[in-house]
Amino acid sequence: MSFQSHIKQLAAAGALALSVSGLSFCSPAFAQQTVKVGSVLSVTGPASFLGEPEDKTLRMYIEKINAAGGVAGKKIELVIYDDGGDANKARTFATRLIEDDKVVAMVGGSTTGTTMAMIPVFEEAQVPFISLAGAVEVIDPVRKYVFKTPHTDKMACQKIFENLKQRNFTKIAMISGTDGFGASMRAQCIKVAPAYGVQIVAEETYGPRDSDMTAQLTKIKSVAGIQAVINPGFGQGPAIVTRNYAQLGMSAIPLYQSHGVASKSFIELAGPAAEGVRLPAAALLVGDKLPDNDPQKKVVVGYKQTYEATAKQPVSTFGGHAYDGLFILVEAMKRANSTDAKKVRDEIEKTKGFIGTGGIVTMSPADHLGLDLAAFKMLEIKGGDWTLVKPGS
Incomplete structure (x- = not known):
């Protein structure tokens, strides 16, 4: 049974409250058993239609992951900041995630502008950054620690x-x-x-x-x-x-x-x-219209049902980008059996045949997106x- 299938069976299970607006609510004993994952999203402001579903997706699925036992022996502690679509704020929060919060990875960056402002921070710190922004310039040229999930x-x-x-x-x-x-x-x-x-x-x-x-x-x-x-x-x-x-x-x-x-x-x-x-x-918008033998159908229909039942709003491809980024990261941690940033980076780059809401992802040292036009x-x-x-x- 895959990890994603396992957590879906535990979807109704309770979970610990993780973090709100960058504030952690973990006890000291729990904190020692956690791994911090950061996110800077445009939850408010002109790009909130991107950031809001991304925020909700990360929160709901990290609760499910933790309820299923976490990853690599640790629970995930999510640290989220809202940049309001402001690139300067995004860079400030990225620096805070590295210097104060000590995150081992980042899934976020709702827009191209905020993402590009944050890239130097994560590259310099050598911390994996999976962006949710659309422009090809995010991953072209390829940067060692920067990946992304949306089609370009x-x-x-x-x-x-x-x-x-x-x-x-x-x-x-x-x-x-x-x-x-x-x-x-x-x-x-x-x-x-x-x-x-x-x-x-x-x-x-x-x-x-x-x-x-x-x-x-x-x-x-x-x-x-x-x-x-x-x-x-x-x-x-x-x-x-x-x-x-x-x-x-x-x-x-x-x-x-x-x-x-x-x-x-x-x-x-x-x-x-x-x-x-x-x-x-992405296929996510027409999941119910896909043929039953389409490998993405189970994933996109499952995500759509979970998101709409929890968020009480229609699904969008933007939350799907966050889903893909989170599970690419989680699967990389599982393969590495580690939460060490460099080991996780290496495994993200080795992602092969990952079935997400955006398509079937196969990355390489020369391709930090891993999708083709068929997606x-x-x-x-x-x-x-x-x-x-x-x-x-």
């Missing part, structure tokens, strides 16, 4: 362009957010477009606090021959773009979003305008819900 923005561009090619679309426009993720994905799409025979004939941008993108979309609408529009971005911006898109009568031109909006909150914010929008996302599903929003796009359509 480069992969999102490739998956979208793959679908464009299937539909014989060659001329597109982009409207991109200027946040760290939006800017990074824009750059990646520009790089990979020629390989798919795609020409970007119009481009616009918007800021993270902009509340109306009608002007930018009107300019795009005026360009003749555009066959599709791509919106690299996350947060509320893409929902506003989607609503303005429909208001301008542009719905006849296919609109693609990124995996940065892969949560039910996007559909709710965009409303009826979301109908027909396509985006690449991405192309989805379309229909009737206010996610549907799988059939191959070739």
Whole structure:
């Protein structure tokens, strides 16, 4: 029986309260038998739609892990800080995790901006850092102690362009957010477009606090021959773009979003305008629609049921990233039979065939993500819900 299967059987068991806002509640005797795992997340602020489900996921599963006996002979003590989406705060908290809390590993970093601010801290301290951010720059170039679980923005561009090619679309426009993720994905799409025979004939941008993108979309609408529009971005911006898109009568031109909006909150914010929008996302959003022989089905359906029953809110891929990061770490500790940071780092890098919510992960010294394009599903929003796009359509 796998470790993950074992803890699912103990899901109803009680567990110790671990930490809240970075404060530990362990007794001295318990503390001697624990291993500290850190997390810096954007639980509040503009990226809370990422950080909140990540926070809830880590807490609920660490309780289950501890109820099942812990890992490598120790209970996990979780130390979480909320950076509010602020990169400077994130770096400060990362330093605190290393210097004061003495964590052996870190699972966190909700955004690309906060992650990039924290990377030097963990690299210098030689402590494994499994990021939950989307941009490819997190793991390219490869850094010895930095890993990540979400599909990259480069992969999102490739998956979208793959679908464009299937539909014989060659001329597109982009409207991109200027946040760290939006800017990074824009750059990646520009790089990979020629390989798919795609020409970007119009481009616009918007800021993270902009509340109306009608002007930018009107300019795009005026360009003749555009066959599709791509919106690299996350947060509320893409929902506003989607609503303005429909208001301008542009719905006849296919609109693609990124995996940065892969949560039910996007559909709710965009409303009826979301109908027909396509985006690449993890299998987690369509777990119940996967064939029974899909190796991910049991994992994603199990996570979805556990999360929604505990958190009382719809599952998102973002909490799934935290699930994957936590269990990649736990399995590495088990294989190392140790909580030594360097030994754990080595085992994370040896992760092979790990079935997570984001895909089947196989890492190597040259690949600290371990996912390929097959891990991405192309989805379309229909009737206010996610549907799988059939191959070739």
